[in-house]
Amino acid sequence: xxxxxxxxxxxxxxxxxxxxxxxxxxxxxxxxxxxxxxxxxxxxxxxxxxxxxxxxxxxxxxxxxxxxxxxxxxxxxxxxxxxxxxxxxxx
Numbered sequence: 627x628x629x630x631x632x633x634x635x636x637x638x639x640x641x642x643x644x645x646x647x648x649x650x651x652x653x654x655x656x657x658x659x660x661x662x663x664x665x666x667x668x669x670x671x672x673x674x675x676x677x678x679x680x681x682x683x684x685x686x687x688x689x690x691x692x693x694x695x696x697x698x699x700x701x702x703x704x705x706x707x708x709x710x711x712x713x714x715x716x717x
Contacts, residue, residue: 649715655712660706667702671695 678691 663706
C-alpha cells in the first residue's frame with residue numbers, strides 16, 4: 627500500500643511538473659497553432675484547386691494552375707511545420 631501511494635505521488639508530481647512547465651505549454655500552443663495553420667492551408671488549397679478545375683484553356687494552362695496550387699500547399703505546409711519547430715524550440 628505504501629508503494630502504491632509513493633508511486634501515485636511520484637507519478638502525479640512528474641505529470642504535474644511536465645504539464646506546468648513553460649516549455650510544455652509553448653509546445654502545446656505550437657501544436658494548436660500548427661493545426662490552425664494547416665487548416666488555413668488546406669482551405670486555401672481546396673479553393674485554389676476548385677478554381678483551377680474551372681479554368682478553360684489548353685491542357686498546359688490547366689496543368690500550370692494545378693501545379694501552382696500544389697506548390698502553394700507544399701510551401702504552406704513547410705511554413706506551418708517551421709513555425710511549430712521554432713515555437714517549440716526544436717530544429
